[in-house]
Every structure is written in structure tokens, then in C-alpha cells.
Amino acid sequence: MGRHFLQIPGPTDVPDRVLRAIARPTIDHRGPAFARLAGEVLERLQAVFRTRHPVIVYPSSGTGAWEAALVNTLSPGDRVLAFETGHFSALWCAMAARLGLVVDLVPGDWRHGADPGAIAERLTAAHAAVMVVHNETSTGVRSRIPEIRAAVDRTGHSPLLLVDTISSLGSMDYRHDEWGVDVSVGCSQKGLMLPPGIGLNAVSPKALAHRGRLPRSYWDWEPVIAANRDGFFPYTPPTNLLYGLRESLVMLLEEEGLSEVFRRHDRHAEATRRAVRAWGLEVVCADEREHSSSLTAVLTPDGHDADAVRRLVLERYDMSLGTGLGRLAGRAFRIGHLGHFNDLTLAGTLSGVEMGLRAAGVPIEEVGVRAALARLEESA
Amino acid sequence: MGRHFLQIPGPTDVPDRVLRAIARPTIDHRGPAFARLAGEVLERLQAVFRTRHPVIVYPSSGTGAWEAALVNTLSPGDRVLAFETGHFSALWCAMAARLGLVVDLVPGDWRHGADPGAIAERLTAAHAAVMVVHNETSTGVRSRIPEIRAAVDRTGHSPLLLVDTISSLGSMDYRHDEWGVDVSVGCSQKGLMLPPGIGLNAVSPKALAHRGRLPRSYWDWEPVIAANRDGFFPYTPPTNLLYGLRESLVMLLEEEGLSEVFRRHDRHAEATRRAVRAWGLEVVCADEREHSSSLTAVLTPDGHDADAVRRLVLERYDMSLGTGLGRLAGRAFRIGHLGHFNDLTLAGTLSGVEMGLRAAGVPIEEVGVRAALARLEESA
Amino acid sequence: MGRHFLQIPGPTDVPDRVLRAIARPTIDHRGPAFARLAGEVLERLQAVFRTRHPVIVYPSSGTGAWEAALVNTLSPGDRVLAFETGHFSALWCAMAARLGLVVDLVPGDWRHGADPGAIAERLTAAHAAVMVVHNETSTGVRSRIPEIRAAVDRTGHSPLLLVDTISSLGSMDYRHDEWGVDVSVGCSQKGLMLPPGIGLNAVSPKALAHRGRLPRSYWDWEPVIAANRDGFFPYTPPTNLLYGLRESLVMLLEEEGLSEVFRRHDRHAEATRRAVRAWGLEVVCADEREHSSSLTAVLTPDGHDADAVRRLVLERYDMSLGTGLGRLAGRAFRIGHLGHFNDLTLAGTLSGVEMGLRAAGVPIEEVGVRAALARLEESA
């Protein structure tokens, strides 16, 4: 009884008004009402990515949008430079390899973001693209894209810059045009507060000009951009999710405003870290400049299984937390604090974690929730 | 952004599945599908009231069900014995007077329930009925109905016993038949987790036999009971709310089970009182035997306006608390912890109150939320 | 499979957007967001009744609003003049009698509206009120209120004029102020396209000044009008139905516009009568000036059970039609063509009736649907 707390770092809790929007009857995707809907969504998506250039909407998961970024721009055998920042960066690299690309991987310890310093050492004229995950959903570490952009520029090479914004878009400051990103990859079920089912590519003019030779049809940007001019799609678009997307974009852009959205996420992330530290635990992210504002990954002490904590929290307190992925399996859990979220939901979330940790026998100080509330009060 | 915390003592948060049930298309209220729906609802309503006798469903507010209890059983000029337990008992008495009844009022201090001891002193053969509010929504004080029943019986008189269960039904132990209640008055928007719009009367055979002469038509039990035998109503029934009621009754009776529902409410009420005491504040209810399990009314210290606290909590933390009513105006606020509610929602609620109290300058100890969590952990 | 056709004359098909509005979370009925909602609804209700005076919203069925009209204005033993126009006029009279009023009934044949000519003969200074049903839902006959008003005025007496607009409000031209009506009685589930659960009274200054002595509390206008001034209610209002009412009033008043709404209903009613006549059947209404625009009652030939037709239509074509009530039981069925309804829904409806009539062995000409389409085409 009572609401489930869905505190994984995505899918996030969908606002009930977005769910009701999605429940509107499907309409003719070749008719005038659809064209208006598409226009309203596409224009607002540009505002979320902070771009004046096209944003492509796919009926797909976020991984589909990863694939789209690669197959539109690269050719078989192309070499790309990538960073091992966590589980999702590894999956994207594996996808690139499967599609016939050669991946040069800058290794990492999963506690730091992509190292701008490695660019100078590793990037060569042979690299067609640099792939970076802006906010690593498996670790809660944010990579510093503007510094990476600057480092690339300093090399004098001109690879495409492909950035995964899956768990930062609409939650953390992100600027496609200003930061010189060529393809930004996003999806619906994180900061955009929608169910899964939409993948996104924001595309720079340079990326559009630089079409690769990997085979593509479904993911091909060109027919989408052409059809979008009139508000239509070359495939049957996910109409009902677009109803929801219009609603959530209005909430983010026009009602709360993006800067306030970011401020809210920053504040909740800080309060969460206060709680973690007050418990005497450690967050995964090891660099103060690189904390994610949409999720916090927490290390459990040696000998304490993070998944046991998660199971207890789910059974006793009806809250879903994110599991540790890859090399963090069993060693960390993740708290999602993004999307449709506020102070009291954070208080409930951290209370559940605190009770779950104690129930699982993890030795903690008791002042975690109190420390978080104190942080919230500083800036109420 | 994020969900509003609706922590008034009713209307309570309606579960999303109940809202979806209510959104089903309206059907013909004279057709076979409706008759099945009505049958399923009426049978389960008996289980909630713990009665084998008829339960009447009105399209009305709870006050309508108050009126129905009076006009079906009493005659102009009838004398009734009532107890001043708080704002709502006073309103019910005022209604009785407006309808032409003579109310003998046992005065009270709004911090205790109806006094069983007063029955022996005050009840006479001239009293046609005794009116008691089981759970005074304005004070969070529960009257001890079985003791009142016993006290009535000891007098040898046989007035009807009319009990308001508006904010206890489906949240706190209540037994229409076993406790010898003649008319129990309930409604939809509290423990039954529905929007407002349904009033309820559970009716004993004695009440049915004892028809008063107050004029009545809409509220008349007889045509309803007659039509209900086939699953129909003499007026157009509130079909969509009945869809929701079926859903919420399944949740309470078949999924969670009433005894677990009561245990949950008792536990959250205790945790709330722990927080209040840890803050160094006082609850309105002054008798340990009489604490409500569905809401807690909290006194603010002299010089601290309870409504100022409520306003701050609404503005800063997007939570609605109940206002002080009548003689408690400005001196108390009320925390609803009933219905679709769980541990983490309680933690969020108490966190909001704690932050709001401090923001309003009410001197409190800081350990309130922590004390509540400790109580939750004892019985997780 | 496919949608049920709910073609009873109320409850009517609720638009899906109204259902979604009703499914919004319930809010605090004492908070600022509620006050805004109430203000928006109350203002638009005045526009629907065409009145500048108060409209009272009850959590009730339409019969509750009948009772409210009587108990607010009349005193025990008061004499009222009423017209036997059909089943519902009879029920309202029976209610008046139960409440202690003396009803003088002008008899009728259920095929004509209230006879303005009878006023001169029957109305005396002793009559405190005249009760008329504007659109008799059991017969599809509309009474001519302006002519009744004029006839009353010609007598020189000044009874209150109480009018039931239950199945005409929001579907057929109705003017509370201009026609000099004192209390207009309406409800939610007909032309207002909502589920059942709201009863309405529009109240003239004369009615407000003329308070009767029948006992009343729930139905008392005065505390409602007082509380409504700030956007609140003296009882817990049916918040979720009010969400829906706001939506449907926007659809009627601002999107389609009342005059277009009436034109649409007139046109569908005419097309329906064309079909009935083309089948060689007879409508109940016997006066061309008095056809209802919201429903059509159809007589079946002698020896043909109207309910057998209805059952076949329900079983084979998944459409609910209205049954014959009272003295029309078995002799007539009723087609609702009001509310959320359009040309193609009418075509489906009449097709279902045509197939059902033939399936039931009722001898008909085949051109019914075709005749209706021809009528629709004349004014597409």
C-alpha cells in the first residue's frame, strides 16, 4: 500500500499528468493534428539539447540512439577514441566494435570521468570520432565535456564528438551547440520523465555533412529530417509517447524552467552526498568536480553485499534502487534522484536507504537523513 | 515538480489504480453489467463495516450520510444525546438541531473522546438516540465505542446508537454488528481511498424497524434497500466512483487484509507520535487509550501560529496539512497518515513537518524524523 | 470488441478527455488550487443555465437536486401545481408528496408537454409553486417553458416556477433568467457529459428570498452560497467530478459554443425522427412543437415488445437503448442522441436500431438509416 518509490536512475517516476497525456487516443500520423504535435515536440527538444540544429526522434530505446549516432557518421573500419568510465561506456564501445569499428579505449577506474588529459596523448588524425558518456549511469560520475572539447581542439584534429547524455539530459546542464558536440544521444525515460520507448539524436551540421558508409536504413537521419520539415515521419511515429513528451517538455521548459530544474537536481544530489557521508559511507565518484546530479552510487563496506541491501529495501520499504553493474556488482548500489522528484520524496528515499542499511547490518552513523534535511533547509 | 504530499486527514491520496478504475466509461445503470458491479461493491462494504446488514450508498458527501442517519430514524422534536468531542461532533449536532431535533450535549475539552461515564448520568428514557463520532477528525481522538455501548446498556434504556466512522472506516478497527451500532456513517474520501462523492450508512435491523417521521425522500433507506436486492438504485448511482470503490475494497480486503491495514495505521500513528514527542511538542489527544490511528493533531507552542507552519510547509515542501478547526484554529495542525500510505511516505511527511516547524521558528529538538524511523524499524 | 454504444438518454458517453480529467489526483478542498477550480466551474455553470444568479453544486444525483429545489423554497403543507408529462414528472410529484407538500396534478397523456392553457384554469393564489419538467426523459417531449411563464404571469399569481432541466441542460436551448425560472434543476450525466454524481440548482433572487420552512441542512443553499464566494464548500465537494465538469464546460461553451451545441442536437433529433418515420413507426411525442432534441422515444406496434428489441440490440450490436418507463413499459424504447455525439455515431446508432427491429420481427420499411443520412447531408 502506498506508492512504490522508483529510485533507480531510470526509468524514473512518470508524472501522472504525463501518463494521462500518453493515454490519449492515438491519431492519424499523416493528419494535420499530428503535424502540430510533432512541431511542438521537435521545437522544445531543441531547447532541451540547447541546439538550433535537428533533433531526431526514434521509436527505440537509448541503445538504439547509440547505434544511430554511429551508423550515420562512421564507415566500416573507422577508428574511434573512447573512455572507460563505467558499464555503459563499455556497452557503447562493444556496440561500436560489433558494428565494425575499431575502438581505442582509454582505460579508467570507474570513479572518474573521461580524462581530458588523455586526449592529447591518445587522439590522432586517424580517429574519426571521440565517444564520451556525459553522465555515467553506472557510477554517478559526470565527464567534463567542455574540457574534452577544448582538449580535442588543442590537438588540431577534427574527429566528431559523440556524447551520451542519456542520464543527464533534462536533469543536468548540457549544451550541444555551445560545447561543440556533434551527436548527442538521449532517451525518454530519465530526465524527460517518460516511459521508455524514445531514442534521441541531436546532430550538428558537421555530423550531417560527414555521412559514413555503415549500412543504415531505419536509423538514417536524412529521411527523418526531410519528413520532419512538414511535421511527419518516414516511419510510424510513437504518437502516444510524443503526447507525453510534449507534456513533460512543457513542465521542464515552461513551468519550472531548465535552470531551476538543474538547480533542483544539484541540490538533491548534494543533500544525498551529505547523507552518505553522515552514514560514514563512500560515494563512487572520486572527484569533487565530477559528481552526477541525477544519481549517486554508494559503495558498501567490504563484506557487505550491496544487493542484499537493495533486496531488503525493496521488500520492507517498497523502494527500487539501482544495482551495481559490471565491476561494481555487489559492491555498490545506486540512488536515482532525477526527474519528477522533490524534497519530501528525497527525504523518503534517504529514510528508506538508512533503514535498509541498518536492516542489512551495514554499520552506519544514524544522522544521514538529518544531514540531508539540513542541506535542504539551507536552500529551501 | 515531484508529487504533492496530500497529508490532510481526507480527502486522502487516491491510488493511481483507483483513479484509472474511475476513468472507465460510464455504463447503463439499469443493465446487467451494472448489477454485477453493485453486487460486488455492496458485499464488500458489509465486510468493511463488519456487518451482515444493509449498507446504503449515497451519491453525497459524508455530511449527507450524517443527515440520512438522522432523517431515517428520528421524528421532529426527538431528543438525542451527543458528545462535544471536537469540530465535527459540533457540526453534526448543529445539523440535528436544524432538522428539528433537540440535542443534549455532553461538553468536552476536545482532547478526550466521548466519555462513557457520562452516559449513566445523562441518558434518559427520553433520548431517542445517542450520537458519537468514533474518530474526531478535528482532534485525532478516538472514542471508545464498545465502552459507550456497554454504558448505554447498563442504563436499561434503548436509544439508537448512531456513530460517525468517517475518518476511521477502513483505517481503524471498527465493528458495526459486534459493537451494537445502529447506524454507522461513512464516506469515500478517507480510508476508502476514493475521491469525495459517496456517503455511506450501515444500518442495523433495529434502526430499520425504528423509522422516524422526519420528512425524507432522497435519503430514504427503504427504496434503496429494495432496489439493491437486484443490484440497482432508485436514483442514478455514482457509477464511476463505484468502479473505484470496487478497486479500493479489493485492495483493502483481499490484497492487504483489514487486520494488516489496521496494524499499518497503528504503526504509522505511533511513529508519528514518537516524532512529535521527540520534537518536544504535544499531541492534542490527552488519553493514551484514545489516540487516532488515521491522523495526529499537533499543538504548536503558545505564540506560534499553526497556520503559519502549514503555509510554509505548503510553499516550500508542497505538502498539504490539515488546519486547526474551531477552537483549535491557529493552535494546532493535523497530519493525515491514512489510506494509501506507507513507511517512506511517512518519512517524507514527517521530514516536511520537521523542516516546516524549524522554518517557522517553532523551537524543536531535531530528532523527530529519526525517532519515527526507529519506531518503524522496530516492526519493519 | 469495439466500443459499446451507450444510447440511453443518460448517463451519456463521457468524452475520454473528461474521463482523464476526472482521473487527476484529488487535492485539498480548502487550498488555493481548489478555490480556482471552483471559481472556473461556477462561472461557467452560470453560462450554461444562462443566469447571473447562483448555481449550487451538490454531491448528489439529479433526484437530490429535485429535493433541494423543494426543501429550500417550500413549507410543510404548501400546495404546488404540477403536470403529468411522464414518468419523471410523476416521480418528482411523489417526492413532493413524501416531503409533505400537497400536489395538484394536471393530468396528461404522456405524449404532450405541460399545457400552458391549464395554468389559467388551475393556478390559484394558494399555489406556492409550479413544477414543470422541461424535457421529459421518459417520453422525449419538451414542455414550452416561456409559454408556461407567460400563462402564469397572466393569472396575476406569483408562485415560484421550478423547472427540471435534467435531460435538456447543455443540449437544448434553456434560459433560466430570461424565462423567469426560479429554480432550475440539473445534473451531471446528461448533456454535461459527465458521470453521475453532481446535482445542480440554479436559483433566482426571488427563490432565495422566499425560504420555506421544510427542514433542511445538506440541501440548504445559504451556507453553500456563502462558502462559494471564496471558492469553497460547506461539505467536502466532489473534486474529481469538478475536474471533469470544468473540462466538459470548456468543450461546450468555449470550443463548440452553446448555439452550435443546440443546433447539433436539433439536427440529430430531426434525422432520428426521419428514420423512425421511414421505418413506418411512430414517435411518442405527438406535437411538432414539442419534440425533444436530446432523445427520441419510439412506439413499437401492438404485439411487439419494445424490451425484446432492446435486448436483441444489446446482445447482437452492443448498444444500450432506454427502456419504456411506467405506462410506456414494453410499448416504447428510447434513443439517446445527446452529449458527446456526432453524425457517424448517429448513423451507427440508427443502423443498430434498424437491424434490431428487423431481428425482433417488427415490420419496418428499410429506408430508415438512409432517410437519416439524407437529413444529415442537407445540413452537413
Added chain:
Amino acid sequence: MGRHFLQIPGPTDVPDRVLRAIARPTIDHRGPAFARLAGEVLERLQAVFRTRHPVIVYPSSGTGAWEAALVNTLSPGDRVLAFETGHFSALWCAMAARLGLVVDLVPGDWRHGADPGAIAERLTAAHAAVMVVHNETSTGVRSRIPEIRAAVDRTGHSPLLLVDTISSLGSMDYRHDEWGVDVSVGCSQKGLMLPPGIGLNAVSPKALAHRGRLPRSYWDWEPVIAANRDGFFPYTPPTNLLYGLRESLVMLLEEEGLSEVFRRHDRHAEATRRAVRAWGLEVVCADEREHSSSLTAVLTPDGHDADAVRRLVLERYDMSLGTGLGRLAGRAFRIGHLGHFNDLTLAGTLSGVEMGLRAAGVPIEEVGVRAALARLEESA
């Protein structure tokens, strides 16, 4: 006002209960509740395709499922035999060519299905696959898959048989296993009565064994099948659409039953053709054995623009019809009569077409709707 008639051949009208299912809160796609949901959907999808082998669910449009069928089974430069049956077969061939396959196209006149006789003439050992559209959505022509299967078998060659069932799945008889199909391609927004957003592949053991070398990652069947064993997905699945899919599969398989679903569609298609012929117009499909049961494409006489008819029908009667595509542009319109559809909806639909044709000045006989009703009555 009134419901829009969405009579394009997909997206089809989504039942309101499916829309409500989709509006349930999104859950953790790695948790136990999700695994149960996935299991229930995947098992029922096998029943719809009539296969014991895996069915793959993609967050994608139907065109995504086309691409998946190709990239999983074929290698760059592979030769495939395909049939020009209409606009969608042409699009699928164009996709194959873009992906680097060589398409041998059997030409067609868009009024017949794929010719089984052409197989003997054209199929060679060099063909890796045969591509057929079961029900050409642009023409309303059904190809005879069992005869094509038999013709392939008679050649002694063993190409994969890839079949598009996009507008027939769940509406017309289709048997993946029995007919020896290797990959069946389907999607959500037609007979499955869902919004767009899910693409489907049913996959034979032969197809699974025969993995091609086209690059693939998102579309790769293997990780999906592996993860599905435990009820999970290698990408974030479209949870909310899966809620809806579970609901619609229950409606099709368990409530109505597939054979009754097919009978219903056959009957509505026949009634539609009766109307078309009674109007004196011609359907596109020229072979009595090949009529689609899910849509009917109607030719307008020379000099009458089919799109002008569609525009009038949309403006005057609020119904969307399908446009003529490719070489049928302006010469034909398409009536969708699939999915959540019944007799009275068909009557409304054909009435709208009849009125629209006349409004557009297309010379027609008047008896169209009447002829359709007569057909419905024969088998009510």
C-alpha cells in the same frame, strides 16, 4: 464533438482499457514484477503468431522490425526474391537495397498478391531469402502464403521465407509455424490495437541457425532471446506499451478468441465490399481469393480525386480514411476495418464514406450502407 472515427488501416483505435493499462506507472525493468509481465506477454505473442519459437519485441516501429528480419539473417550482397504487391513491398525492397542486398523484384499490378507461379520461374539457388508482404496495407490485397511456401518447396531451393504480417497479425488467419515462415514481421498499432512503438519478429529455428553477416547490434536477436529467458531485455524495454500489449492480447486470445476475431474481420470486410459494389465502385483487389479482411481500398472513378473525398470526410464527418499511396495516390482511398471495431462502428464508417462520396460529387448508388447492413444481418 463525439468520437473521431480513426478508420485508417493503422494505427487503429486503441481500446480505452488498453490506454488505461499503458497509463500505469513505469516499473523497474530489472525487477521481479517486470519479469512476470514480460513472461505473460511473450507467451501470448507466440499464440498470436502461432509459433512455438521465439518472438522478439523491439522498441521500434514496424519498419524497424523489417530491418531486424534482414540484418539478422542476411549478408552483404545476398540476393533476395521479392514481389511488387504495393507501396509497402516497395519500401521493404528499398530498405533491403540500402542495406546492401540485391533484390530481384517480381513486378505486379498492385491489384494482386504475390504470384506463387512466379516462384518456379524466378527462384534460384542464389536467392538467400524470399520476401513477401502477407497483407499489403496500401492495396488491401492478401498474398497466399501457404501457396508460396508450397511453390518454394517445389523448387527444391531452401531460401528463408520472410513475411510482413504488419496489417494482418491479430486480424487475419496467420500461422508462422504451420506455413513454414522463417521470419514474420509485425508491429503494435494494427490488429494488436496498441499505439505505435513496438516491432516484432517471430523467428524459426532455421532463421536462428542461419545468421547473416550484416552488421547488427540493436536488432541482434541473440542477446534478446538470451535475456528473455529470465524475463528481461538487453535494452530498456517499452514497459508501458507492454502493459497495453498484455491487455490487448488477453482481449484477443482469451476473451474473444482468435478464430472469432478472424471471423469478425472477414465479416466486416465482406460487408464493406457489399457497400462498395452497391455504390457502383470498384475495390482495388482484383482476385476474389485475395481480399484483405483488415482494410478495403476503393478506387474512385476517373476524374474524381480520392483525396478530395478523404478531406471532405475528415472535415464534415470527423473520420480519417487512408490515402492512396504511390501509384494509387489520388485514385483510391482506404477504409480500415480492423482492430477494436464492431458492427455499429462499421455502419458509422460506411455512412461517413457514403455521405462523403456524395458530397464530393462521386456518382454513387444510394444503397451502400443498406447493403452492408443486410450482410451484417445475415450473420448477426
